[in-house]
Amino acid sequence: MNVPLLDLKAQYQTIREEIRKVVDEICDSQYFILGPHVEAMEAKIAAYCQTPHAVGVSSGSDALIIALMAAGIGAGDAVITTPYTFFATAGAVARVGARPLFVDIDPVSYNLDPGALENTVAAMDNGTRAAVKAILPVHLYGQCADMDPILDMARRHNWVVIEDAAQAIGAEYKGRRAGSMGDFGCFSFFPSKNLGAFGDGGVVTTTSAEMDQRLRMLRMHGMEPKYYHRMIGGNFRLDALQAAVVALKLDYLDGWTSGRQANAAAYRRLFQEAGLVQQVQLPVEVQNRHIYNQFVIRVTHDRDALRAWLGEQGIGTEVYYPVPLHQQECFNYLGHGDGDFPLSEQAATQSLALPIYPELSEAQLAAVVERIGAFYKA
The missing domain is CATH 3.90.1150.10 (Aspartate Aminotransferase, domain 1)
Incomplete structure (x- = not known):
């Protein structure tokens, strides 16, 4: 008997007619980037993740990059994270010009070990400790990292907390949803994820109205209003089709x-x-x-x-x-x-x-x- 690692065709057959209907709606509207489908998806994701705000972006990798940008992380800064994760976690840190600082994992959960974090910070020289501006824990395989001690350490050192929840939408830690505990939560809608789009897509959650507005500007080249640029952002926009697929699938998640x-x-x-x-x-x-x-x-x-x-x-x-x-x-x-x-x-x-x-x-x-x-x- 053949057993594939993943069979997306089986999932698709259960929602095929609903998907085709929304695809036709988008094609008829010719409204392909951002717009009402993205806004509706953002509202549903925010509610599901128990956060006030969610901003749709072009991929999970871009979610990490834009969250770091919104937090003002850049050259000369350091970000603590785990070496046992998909490349995008540390790749995003390097992409914004910061330096990844690795902390080993807990062997049971595979997530960043708070005890190792304490030891790593204690062993840092003053210059390295001063350079740390953020911590980026990963909720690997669908299970949340041990967040209370991580959040406590972040508060003590005034670090930004960016949750890499690319594999963990709907996971919980002591009743709190992944993406709701830090300053930002970053999710991927890559097709193989438990909530996948029909291509690349992602979302950033945040509890801050200020960061929500900043994220929305950054995903449009820092533009607000049209053709007026307050900051240097990028093209991190989400397609309406991907947002519509995610919003529809969320009802089944x-x-x-x-x-x-x-x-x-x-x-x-x-x-x-x-x-x-x-x-x-x-x-x-x-x-x-x-x-x-x-x-x-x-x-x-x-x-x-x-x-x-x-x-x-x-x-x-x-x-x-x-x-x-x-x-x-x-x-x-x-x-x-x-x-x-x-x-x-x-x-x-x-x-x-x-x-x-x-x-x-x-x-x-x-x-x-x-x-x-x-x-x-x-």
Whole structure:
């Protein structure tokens, strides 16, 4: 039995007629960029994320960049973040001219470790500590980072807090939604996300009316009013089509999330029944609402061999992420070496994402576990 890592066609079939109707509406209107569909989507996302404001932008990567710009982060500044994440997190910091400062992860949640953060800041010299202007925690795989100690540290040092919630819309930390706890929340609507558009798209949430206005100016080249530029921004505008798709899908998101959570529970039962919990470490729900953008197991031995075997058996998997950011060639100038962030490096060699999308059948889930069991028996 073939089990793809993701099957967006199955999702599309359930909403096909609604999607085609809104696409026709946009085509008939010929209003393709920003406009009423973007405004409607922003209002729905703000309400869903429990924030006063949401600003639609061109991608999740651009959401990070424009949030940093709005916060005034630039050359000479430093931003603390994790080395175990998608490239855009630290790439955005470098793009605005700031320097990424990495803190290792908690090995259970894969998110930035508050204890390591305390130790890192304590070890900084005065110049480095003064250069830090922001912290950028990531809610990886659909589970929020441990935000209370991070927020406390940010308050003590007067840092801006930018949540990278690209994989975590709807995730919660002690009853608070991802994107509502910091100064900014950055989301991606890349098609493979649990809330995906039909192309690139993103949104920035904020609690500040001032930052909301600043973000809206920055996404239009710093323009307000038309052809008058108060600041240098960029073209971070969101297409109406992507906004309309996201707004429509948002009505289904909680149901899809429940499906992902049910599949995660089924995996736990199946791995337990198969006697594989010693060979495979299952994800731990540290926070109270994990939305399972990915279901990531940890394999302490032969991860790559297992992945190759599953591929031969028609089981889709992925490694998120095989090379921590401090080991990426483009960040050589930061001066890090192997072993600097050992928990991130270990996760990069051991983690493996399995199919988790809500349309999976019980038979498909069982096939994944059965094939993993066959690998270890062999």
